[in-house]
Amino acid sequence: MANASTDAKRGTIDLAILATLEHQDRYGLEILTEVQRATNGSLTFKEGSLYPALHRLVKQGWVNTRWEESDSGGAPRKYYELTDDGRRALEAKRQEWRSVRDAMEVFLNLRGAQ
Amino acid sequence: MSPVDQYVRRATTGLPNRTRLDTAAELRVHLNERITQYVAQGFDRAEAEHLAVEQMGPAEPVNRRFLGHVFTPRVGWVVLGLLVVASGGWLAGNYLFAPAPTVKNVAVKAEELIPFIGDFQMLQLTLPKRTKALHIAITLGEDGATLSGTNLEHRYPDLRPNQRVSIPLGVGFLHTALASTECGAGNRALVTFGSDHGRSEMCVPMPSEVGSWTFLMQNADNVMVQDVWQPLLLYKPSVMVDEVPPGTRSSWSTPEGHAIVGPRDTWIAVSAFASTAPLNDGDPQAEYPTIGDVVRQYRWVEF
Numbered sequence: 001m002a003n004a005s006t007d008a009k010r011g012t013i014d015l016a017i018l019a020t021l022e023h024q025d026r027y028g029l030e031i032l033t034e035v036q037r038a039t040n041g042s043l044t045f046k047e048g049s050l051y052p053a054l055h056r057l058v059k060q061g062w063v064n065t066r067w068e069e070s071d072s073g074g075a076p077r078k079y080y081e082l083t084d085d086g087r088r089a090l091e092a093k094r095q096e097w098r099s100v101r102d103a104m105e106v107f108l109n110l111r112g113a114q
Numbered sequence: 115m116s117p118v119d120q121y122v123r124r125a126t127t128g129l130p131n132r133t134r135l136d137t138a139a140e141l142r143v144h145l146n147e148r149i150t151q152y153v154a155q156g157f158d159r160a161e162a163e164h165l166a167v168e169q170m171g172p173a174e175p176v177n178r179r180f181l182g183h184v185f186t187p188r189v190g191w192v193v194l195g196l197l198v199v200a201s202g203g204w205l206a207g208n209y210l211f212a213p214a215p216t217v218k219n220v221a222v223k224a225e226e227l228i229p230f231i232g233d234f235q236m237l238q239l240t241l242p243k244r245t246k247a248l249h250i251a252i253t254l255g256e257d258g259a260t261l262s263g264t265n266l267e268h269r270y271p272d273l274r275p276n277q278r279v280s281i282p283l284g285v286g287f288l289h290t291a292l293a294s295t296e297c298g299a300g301n302r303a304l305v306t307f308g309s310d311h312g313r314s315e316m317c318v319p320m321p322s323e324v325g326s327w328t329f330l331m332q333n334a335d336n337v338m339v340q341d342v343w344q345p346l347l348l349y350k351p352s353v354m355v356d357e358v359p360p361g362t363r364s365s366w367s368t369p370e371g372h373a374i375v376g377p378r379d380t381w382i383a384v385s386a387f388a389s390t391a392p393l394n395d396g397d398p399q400a401e402y403p404t405i406g407d408v409v410r411q412y413r414w415v416e417f
Contacts, residue, residue, distance in 0.1 A: 027143075028140060028143075028144050029144050029147050029148070046169075046170060046171025046172075047144070047148075047169050047170045047171065048121075048125065048141075048170035048171045048172075048173065048175075048176040049171060049175070049176060049179070051125075051137065051140065051141060051144075051176065051180070052176055052179030052180050053179075055137070055179075055180060056179075074143075074146070074147065074150070075142075075143045075146065076143070077143055078136075078139075078140045078143070
């Protein structure tokens with residue numbers, strides 16, 4: 001599977017982060033690892049760009065943070081947790097994504113059939 | 115400074131202190147975990163640090179996104195510096211090194227002399243700041259033919275302060291064949307020429323009487339709009355310039371005086387033609403200003 005384009009990545013990073021936090025609180029590197037694992041590495045981005053995106057989501061009230069001791073004995077980690085608003089935003093973005101995906105599929109199939 | 119320290123500093127610079135510390139700690143934890151992973155894979159510490167930082171991507175875009183705008187501190191300082199330099203240049207150009215207000219006599223092109231027989235003069239003006247209107251008086255010996263121009267904003271809508279402009283101002287006696295009016299015996303057609311007035315002819319006795327003068331005002335009828343114009347100065351035929359006392363309005367249509375009026379920031383430039391034989395019986399008056407002299411400059415005075 002080809003890597004998604006830069007624009008697509010930029011447009012989907014918020015959705016990917018929110019979806020990653022849907023069932024479990026995670027810290028930065030864990031979010032990154034989970035996104036790459038779940039997408040078989042097709043959705044990759046520079047690791048540094050994760051943190052500004054997380055900050056943006058915190059600012060929007062979709063995500064809360066807390067520092068927690070590392071279970072592996074390392075330095076404390078900053079965990080991210082989806083808020084109720086974040087869950088609603090995730091649902092809205094998910095619907096929006098599906099609508100776009102369905103529309104594009106119809107469009108591309110029609111074009112392909114011509 | 116280690117690559118990790120450098121990255122963290124660049125990525126978090128400019129953030130509010132509390133946010134910066136929190137973000138720096140988070141980035142450092144991330145990088146240290148990555149370094150641990152790389153070391154476990156067999157890389158040495160320096161290589162692992164390098165790879166971990168490389169994996170993060172450039173720090174500057176991250177910093178911009180943290181700040182929420184495109185101005186990183188470095189870009190901000192550069193922009194601020196450019197603004198300071200530009201402002202300084204503007205101030206220097208407009209104030210420190212601004213050309214001094216002057217009236218200068220400049221060469222007249224041959225074709226500009228064609229309608230005239232007699233004197234003709236071209237002035238180049240450098241106007242003071244905020245100049246909105248201009249009056250120019252040209253005298254011809256003691257008999258003083260006077261030409262007044264005014265209202266620069268109307269005449270030169272694009273004119274800027276400190277800008278040099280060349281304003282053709284001329285006066286002379288037309289050859290009879292060229293005069294559009296018959297002046298009769300003993301009279302000649304005096305023509306005055308100003309850039310916005312076009313030409314104006316009038317018959318004057320020759321030689322002209324002491325105190326006679328001609329002038330052009332803002333409109334062709336020589337009518338002053340009293341609601342707009344306020345009396346400012348009194349030009350006497352002898353070019354003595356008196357300020358009109360506050361609250362008074364000079365009589366402008368008498369042979370004794372010519373009221374020059376103008377709005378705020380009027381600049382008065384008085385220049386003079388050299389007196390020459392055909393125009394004047396007498397000798398050039400020593401007390402008259404020489405060509406191109408700025409006799410006086412006045413700002414409009416509120417009554």
